[in-house]
Every structure is written in structure tokens, then in C-alpha cells.
Amino acid sequence: MHLAAILKGKPFQPISPASMPDPRDRALANRIVTTAMRRHGHISLVLDDLLKKGVPDRAGPLEAVLRTGIAQLLYMEGIPAHSALHLSVEAARRDKRSGRFDKLVNGVLRQAQRDAEKFAALDPILLLPDWLAKGWIKTFGAEAVNKFCVALLEGAPLDLTLKRYDKDLVDALGGELVIGNSIRVNTRESVIADLPGFAEGKWWVQDAAATLGARLINAGKGMRVLDLCAAPGGKTAQLASMGADVVALDIDENRLERLAQNMDRLGFAPEVVVADALAYEPDEKFDAVLLDAPCSATGTFRRHPEVLWQRDAGGIAERVRIQRAMVSHALDLLKPGGLLVYCVCSLESEEGEDQARWALEQFKSIALAPVSADELDGWVEPITSQGTVRTHPGLAVPGSAGGTLDGFFIARFVKN
């Protein structure tokens, strides 16, 4: 079962046509799983309330069955309660281990339904794990974090980066300009590959906030740029579209395969390297390095709500260590006068603001190259007093598209 795998630590991937061919069934199943993920915090409290001894051990997918049942009963419209109950009991029976608890499933879901009003009154802040909520309130303030909770429930809109701005294409897509060549499209249920311009390689999917890091390199024709953690290639495509000679490196062969397919469709031809960034020793140094470092990815919780529950402080400390090693090696790969853009799709200051401070203290050969509002089309809000960039889902989106953005931190350094 999809949610059972996510509860064991797998990342959320929409259910594929191969595993559920009927598009309507698949759309509904995806909606149930994502609702259960977005409401995970509240559903945990419902389960605590209704199962005083917790979910029984050695019960296979029982917890996932209960969570998806509660998601349907309490948080989804258009699903009759009797069918949610019936399908949940059937789902439990499909596995021998959870099948023993079919009566418990029935009892818990019926009680959840009776107590629906009480559970509907749960504070939205309880959607977030306590340690993240506390840290975020300290960093971003309570008002912003309330908006994070709304963003978590709403999910992410579809943002596309256009290879070239084309008004007719924007109209055909029903899009609105956000920033640069990034547009927001109001067609969440559509199949991406069926949208106008996909087959012709006119755009790629990329959150508007994710476009900012590569822009800050301001790559020109012939500039030699290393995209050090490149797959699946959103930023590689931006750099290539600016005319740079891009080396796209990543450790993950499967993800690089996706990058290669994306570049093929878009008509770009970066040099693709499968390697550990820390061991990469090219013959020639680079004019710029984009380090989109592996991170906790807490800034992507709108599309990957599972990150909220799969992360802990210990994991973040380990990522901080790897990010530092990557910054150090990236600086070795730069020519004098070259630029390093460090970015993370994380809301944690340990992986963002603190890393920039650490780098400036650690490496006397670098200085911060502050970002100006002109470079972000006049959008001043995400620019910090130091000249780094911080986006988060509580920030107003430029233009008239509305909605929210991923959380990113970006710092640009110049090597003397």
C-alpha cells in the first residue's frame, strides 16, 4: 500500500498509471494519500485519542489503513462515509496481519466519525511536528508559520519555467507570470505531458522559488559552469538556456537518466557526469559553481508533506556536515574571481543562514556577493539584510498569480 511505504520512510511519488491504470481511480487514490499526508499531524492526534494503547504491533499496513480511512471520513468531501468504512475494512482484510484487526478498523472509524466535530477543532499548528513548529516560529514568526499550515493543506500549484517568454504559449497554458520566465498554471489535475509546449520542449516543471539560484549566476554565452548536484536538471536547464557550457554532475545514476531525458526534450546538451561531488577532479576549473546541495528539503513540504515526519534534528546535523564538505570542494573547483551559488530547499537555518556565516568565517578567500532587487525583477521581500535570499511559503508571491512558494535559502560568494 502506498501510504504504508511512505510511513516506513519512502518519499511520496504519485501512484503511477502502471500500478493503477484507470485515471479516475488513480486521481482519487492520489488524493486520499496526499490528504492523509497533509493531515498527518491531526490524524496522529485522532489515533492517539481513539487507540489508547496505540496502533497494535505486527499489524502490517493497519496504520496506513486507519490513516487513509480517517482522511476520507474527516477531511474529504464527496466520499460517502459508508464507502470509506467499507473500503477501509476491505483494505485491512487484504493483508493477513492487518486482517485480524478488521473489527478494530470498523470501530475506530465509526468513533472518528461520531467525534468529527471535536477533531475538526484541532489547532492548525498541530499539523506540524512540535520541533519544527517551534524552530520555524522562532525563525519566521507565528504569522508566517500559520500561513505554512494553510500552504501544507493547499499543496503546491504547478510552476513552469519557459525556455523563452512567449505570450501565446502563456495564454495557451492559462498561466500567469511569477518572476523571470517562471509562470504559474492553474491546471493541477492535468497530465503534464499533455500540456501545450511540453512535447516541443518549450518549458520544464520548476517551482518559481527554485529558479532564483541559477539566475544569480547570470551565466553568459561560453561561461563554464558546474552544476554540482544537478539531477533532475531544473537548474541545469536554466543555465543552458542562458548559453553557458554546463557540466551537470550528480551521484545518482537514475536521477541523471531523468536529467538526460529532460535535456533531450528541451534541446540542451550539457556534459553529464556521474560522480560523487566530493571526489570530482576536473582538468579545468570553472567560472561558476552552482551547489544545490542535498538537504532536509523541508522547504518542499507543500508537495512532499512526508518530509515533515521523516526528518529529525540528527539527520539535519549529518546533512550540515556533508554540505560543508561540498562547499569546501566547490571552492577548490572555482577559478579566481569565480562565483559559488549555494542553495538549499530547506527552511532550517542550520542548512542555510548558518552555513553562509560558517563559509565566510572558514574561507578567507571568499566574500559574499550580495543580491540586489534588480536581479530579482525588483522583488525585495526575499532579500535579507546580508544580501542572501530566503523564500518560504509565508511570503507573498510576486505578480498576481497568488499561492505560495517553496522554501529556499541562497547565498552567492565570489572567490578572490
Ligand SMILES: C[S@@+](CC[C@H](N)C(=O)[O-])C[C@H]1O[C@@H](n2cnc3c(N)ncnc32)[C@H](O)[C@@H]1O
Ligand atoms: C536538491 S537535489 C538537486 C536538484 C537539482 N539541482 C534541480 O534543480 O533539479 C540534490 C541532488 O544532490 C544529489 N547528491 C547527493 N549527494 C551527492 C554527492 N555526494 N555528489 C553528487 N550529487 C549528490 C542527489 O542525487 C540529488 O539529485
